[in-house]
Amino acid sequence: MASKQSQPDNRTLPSKETALFRQLAKQYETKQYKKGIKNADAILKKFPEHGETLAMKGLLLNCLDRKEEAYELVKRGVKNDLRSHVCWHVYGLLYRSDREYDEAIKCYKNALRMDRENLTVMRDLALLQIQMRDMPGFLETRQTLLELKSNNKHNWISFALAHHLNGHHEVAVKVLESYEATVEDEGASSGEAYEHSELLLYKALVLEEGGMHEEALAVLEAGTAAKRLRDPLGVREQQARLFLAMGRREDAAAAYRALVAINTENHRYHAGLMAALQLPPAGTAGAAGAAVGAAGAAGGELSEEQRRRLAEAYAELQREHPHSVAARRIPLDFLEGEEFVAAADAYVRRYLLRGIPSLFSDMKPLYRSASKAALLGQLFERLAASLEQSGALPPLQGAEGCEQQQQQPAPQALVWTLFYLAQHHDKLGNTGEALRLVDRCIEHTPTLIEAYVAKARFLKHAGDVESAAWLADAARRMDLADRYLNCNAVKAAFRAGHTERAESTAALFTRDGEQANNLFDMQAMWYEIGSGRAYLAQQQYGKALKRFLKVQQHFEDFQEDQFDFHGYCVRKMTLRAYIDMLRMEDRLYAHPTYLKGIGGAIRAYLQLHDRPSGGQQEDEEALLAGMTPEEQKKYRAKKRKEEQRKAKEAADAAAKAAAEAAAAAKKAAQLGEEKKKKDTDPDGEQLAATPDPLGEAAKLLRRLREHAGDELAVQQLSFEVYVRQGKLLLAVQAAKKAQQLAGPADPSVHSMVVRLAAAVLAAAAEAAAEAGGDGNGAAMPPLALAVARQETAALLGASELDAAAADAYRQQWAAAHAGSSLRHAAAAAEVAPPEARVAAVQRLQEVGPAGASHADCATAAELLAGPLAAPEAAAAWRHQCAARFPWSAVFGGASRLDVPAPWEAEAATGKEGKGEEAASANGLAQQAAALSLS
Amino acid sequence: MAAAAPAATASNAARPRLPLSFGAVTEKNIEQLKLLNRAIFPINYPERMYKDILACTDVTQLAYHNDVLVGAIACRLEKSTQGPKLYILTLGVLAPYRGMGAGAALLQRCLQLVATQLPEVQEAVLHVQTSNEEAIRFYSRFGFEVAETIPGYYKRLDPPDAVLLRKRLHADGSGGADGGTANGTNA
Known part of the structure; x- marks a missing residue:
């Protein structure tokens, strides 16, 4: 310990107590917390204000999960002995255990000031x-x-x-080199040899990243020559990368060819080889190629010459690696027309004959090209026709082994071909055809579980989540041991709003049937997001928030998980993997799942703000309509106060409950029981009772904006929050970024810009009123307002922001874009002023539901019935949509499936409703055929 | 409870054999067996039968092609004075997969399992509709013999009569001719 001469009361201890203190420090390290506390109490009996003992006792209590007492004691300890590095260190440890690292850093720095x-x-x-x-x-x-x-x-x-x-x-x-020089004669033990290898490879990595390619290559070559490198594949990969970076194309091509020979399915090797051959990467056609603007390859379009060279390269790879799937799949990305069809035909047969269900997922990226989609449709029609006529696939053009293929019994090839076609038609929006085909699959092979799963998905796309959930559950019951089918059914049930059913279904696969905790421990975020969305749709904001925010906790855990590796990786010398991990963690919050979860929570807060009193809104609107503006203002102020009071009461009640629970937990802990943290707010009531939902949302936005600012959805959410908060400069920023990301023609950008202009103009009017002397002092500062006006004008494409400019922008946009899609028409209608609504609604109807997705049509229906207040148009719209989506439950389409209601009860008894009828009808027909044979 | 009726397509004997893998029935996948039987047989079997099947899962076999269930033989063990008997409840293959040896493979596999794992079982029996000559021929290839006729056995089928087929196990190990094809057997 440091100097203990001054202030004898709180700093120094007699020898007996010093021994006790040493003992308790050891007990802390060996996790004998209770014994440690006893010793601390013994010291404190004589020296109740001894700082270091107080701090240590706090630390020990913290380990027993008695946080509040811990903080109290440690703070007292620090106060009594500000010059003790022990106290500050303990304070830092306490903060660290609560993941408050910034605070912990401060404490450690103070500790170091005392003890350098x-x-x-x-x-x-x-x-x-x-x-x-x-x-x-x-x-x-x-x-x-x-x-x-x-x-x-x-x-x-x-x-x-x-x-x-x-x-x-x-x-x-x-x-690294000066360290290396000290350990040049490395021992023979395998551990040390590995460490030395990692050290060299790490050095090569640093050199590569520093642009010192020659030197990096030299390290690899010397290391290989001396047989010191223990990661031969890693060496080869790096060598290939370096050759490419140095422009040694022939060496790079040879290196990547060797890598492809090692693993023919690694698409990165294929991309590397193509780069070495100066060809754009053939992977997923289109966007990916855009960056490589080599020989006139504009916008991802390949030149004839490039296509020919790619085809040659792959013909060669196919000859070299006849079993490589990648070498056959990749050409489908760049081939066109006849060549594409021939290659696809050869590629898909193996899938059809072996019954590999993932074929459509594998081909789906090709559907970005409408012509390829059409060609694939024709190809599969041809295959299906041949299978139906002759029971065999048609001869393959120009292939040797085709006779063999034909001889194989392939009774299932037909069903897999139909299965593909069904998904093909679903992808193109032809629900009727998709359902007809999938029903044929089920008729052919009623035990084909994939067909039920696919049919459920088709119905979801067609707007009937209820039937989709029923079918997904039917698929689940076909194999109760299949976790995928279980999860799929859970998701479908959540989507249909059957939260209880989904939860109990999920519990079938969790330990002890305790689904909430177990699924949380397993970090099953799809579950939390599905559940959150279901509760949000039911306006159960507390439960929704509770679930969405679990996603946040998981990501924070992921971030926290790296902590142990800072020390571990250096000790184990896994430096390259460590660097990889740090970079992964840096990108963590840009993960789409994080956006889904946090986006859900933000939407919940937005809805809480928009409708704080739940179902009373309509009455309130009627009430407000009958008031003068001043009365309205008073009413609103009163109401706000009332709400704040209510929120405070709810929060107080919750806090009280929390305190009681904590007390109970403490008692339990003292009784030596297993301390299991009890959730004091299982239904999120406390969360939903927040007096400032927008503030909460803004807090969540911060990290999202920092890491995923290039997502349009993030900018949309930001705009919605900031514009409601009246933070117009931030709203301007969001709208501007959104316009950069999606372009001015994007419907959501249009909606933002129009609403932004209105908000800024209102703020300007308020500021003017303020200047006139009858404002309430809350107006925007003039400078900020000027910036907002200027930026908004720029978004409008005007030199000055005024009502006329905003109006001109709106009209120009509507004229240019409102006719291009339903979403555009809906955005134009949404922001139309009352006098322009009729025309906007009319245009929306002219655009019509043709070609639009079910979700967009449903949104338009809500828009017509709600904000646009056009009930007749809404009814007509629903009618139109019912014709366009005959399977839709939302629009009451004519072909809607009858789900046996209530399917909860029916499933529980294990008795089938309509499934049975269909199946037994099949049985009869087939039996008749079978019997007639004799 | 029941009878059996396999219909073999002798004309199609040249068709190659269907590659199959076999699996056991469990309470987790019994729903698929029900679905299969509903698709194949004109009879809607009672839940009780599936309970019996689950009571002794060793003697029921499921046949998969490309991991998809295409056929099954379902049996139960019955007590008799001569010791336990194997009673074949259903033997069926989905229509598109018939004529490729799946039925024969299922029956053989089942009889073999009984021979090796349940040596105490003395006899295998089943009922077949009298008109189902195809099935009778099929089972006779595996050493089943026609025993008595039970008039009015089926309530909803025409003709309603059934014959009992029986095969003594252990008499000779081989299950009779190989290479047969079977379509459906309903019990």
């Missing part, structure tokens, strides 16, 4: 700095550590890592 050379504290600090990506701080700490203890190899490695992560590639390499 405390290695433990410094190591802990470095861990937190890398976790928080404080790169300069990390470098500084690692440097000090190396200076203090330069005989430790981890300190060298970490110092090199720190330089690498700060972009100092050359210094990092020098550090």
Whole structure:
């Protein structure tokens, strides 16, 4: 311990107590927390204000999950002994255990101020700095550590890592080399040999990233020559990359060919080989090729010459690797016309004969090209016709082994061909044809579970989530041991709003049938998102928020998970994997699942804000309509107060419940029971009772904007939150970014820009009123307003923002785009002022539901019935949509399936309704045929 | 409870054999067996029969082609004075997969399993509609013999009479001729 001369009361202890203190510190390390607390109490009996003992007792209590007492004691300890590094270190540990790393860093730094050379504290600090990506701080700490203890190899490695992560590639390499020089004679043990190999490969990686390609290659070559590298595949991959980067194309092509020979299915190797051959990557046609603008390949279009060379390259690869699936699949991306059909024909046969259900998913990317979609449709029609006529596939053009293929018994090829065609038609929106075909599959082979799953999906697309859920459940019951079918049925049930049924179905696969905790532990985010959406649709905001926010917790756990690896990876010398992991963590919050979860939560908060009092809204509107503006203002203010009071009451009640639960938990803990954290707010009532839903939403937005700002959806959500909060500059930013991302013709961008203009104009009017002396002092500051006006004008394409400019923009946009799709027409109608509504509604009807998705048509129906207040048009629209979507339950289409109601009860008894009739009818027909044979 | 009626398509004997894999019935996949039987047989079997099947799953076999269920033989064990008997409840293959040896393979597999795993079983029996000569021929290839006729056995079929087919197990190990084809057997 540091100097203990001053302030004898709170700092120093007599020898007996000092021994006790040492003992309790050891007990903390060996996790004997209760014994440690006893010792602490013994010291505190005589010296109740001894800072370090107080802090240590707090730390021990924290380990027993008594957080509040822990913080209280540690804070008292620090206060009583501000100059003790122990107290500050303990304070840091406490914050660290609660993942409050910024605070923890501050505490550690204070501890170091008291004790400059405390290695433990410094190591802990470095861990937190890398976790928080404080790169300069990390470098500084690692440097000090190396200076203090330069005989430790981890300190060298970490110092090199720190330089690498700060972009100092050359210094990092020098550090690695000076360390390497000290351990040149490596022992024979395999562990050390591996470490040395990793060290060299890490050095090569740093060199590569620093653009020192020659040097990187030299390291790999020398290492290989000396037989020191233990990751031959990694070496080959890096060599190929380096050759490519250095423009040594022939070497690169040879290296990638060798890699393809090792793993013919690795698409990255294929892309590398194509790059070496100076061809655009053949992978998923279109967008991917855009970046490689080699020989006139504009917008992903291949030139004839490129296509020919690609075809040649792949013909060769197919000859070399006759069993490679990738070598046959990739050409489908770049071939066209007759050649495409021939290649596709040869490719799909194996799938059809072996009954591989994923064929359509494999081909789906090709549907981005309408001509390829049509060609595939024709091809499969031809195959199906041949199978039906002769029971065999037609002879394959120009292939040798075709006779063999024909001889194989293929009673199932027909059903898989029909199955593909069904999905083909579903993809093209031909629900009727898709259902007819899938029914034929079921008739042919009623035990084909995939057919039921696909039929459920078709019905979902056609707007009948109820029947879809029923069918998905029928598929599940065909194999109760299949987790995929179970999950699929759960999702479908959530989509149809059967939350209870979904939960109990999911529980069939969880341990002890305790689905909520178990699924949370398994981080099953699809479940939480599905469940959240179902509750949001039912306006059960608390439950919805509760579920969506679990996604946030999972991602925070993912981020937290890296903590242990900062030390571990350096010790185990898995440096390349460590760097990979750090980069993955840096991109973590850009993951689409995070957006789904957090987006759901933000939408829930938005709805909470828009309709804080639930079902009373309509009455309220009627009430407001009969008031003068001033009365309205008063009424609103009163109501807001009332709501705040209610929210506060709810929060208080919840807090009280939480306190009681905590007390109970404490008692349980004291009784030595298993301390299982009880959720004090299982239904999220506390969450939904927030007085400031927009503030909560804005908090969630921050991280989303930082990591996934290039997603249009993120900008849309941002706009909705900020415009409601009156944060117009932020709303401007969101609209501007959205316009950059999606272009001014995008319907959602149009809606944002029009609403933004209105909001900024209103703010300007308010500011003017303020200046006139009768405002309430809440107007926007003039400078901010000026910026908002200017930026909004730019979005409108006008030089100045005024009502006329906004109106002109709206009309121009409507004239240019409202006719191009239903979504465009709907956006134009949504933002039309009252006098232009009739025309806008008319245009929407002219565009009609043809070619639009079911979801867009449903949104348009809501728009007509709701905000546009055009009940007649809405009814006519529904009628139109019912004809366009005859299977839709939303529009009451004529062909809607009759789901046996209530299917909950029926499923429970295990008795089939309509499934049985259909199946037994089949049975009769087939039996008649079978019997007639004799 | 029941009878059996396999219909073989002798004309199609040249068709190659269907590649099959076999699996056991469990309470998890029994729904598929029900679906299969409903598609093949004109009789709607009672739940009770499936309970019997689950009571002794060793003697029921499911046949899969490309991992899709295409046929099944379902049996139960019955007590008799001479010891336990194997009673064949259903033997059926979906129409598109008939004539390729699946029925024969199922029956042989079932008889073999009984011979090796349940040596105490003395006899295999089943009922067949009297008019179903195809089925009678099919089973006779595996050593089944025609025993007594039971008039009025089927309530909803015409003719309503059934014959009992029986085969002594252990008499000789081989199950009779191979290479037969079977379509459906309803019990």
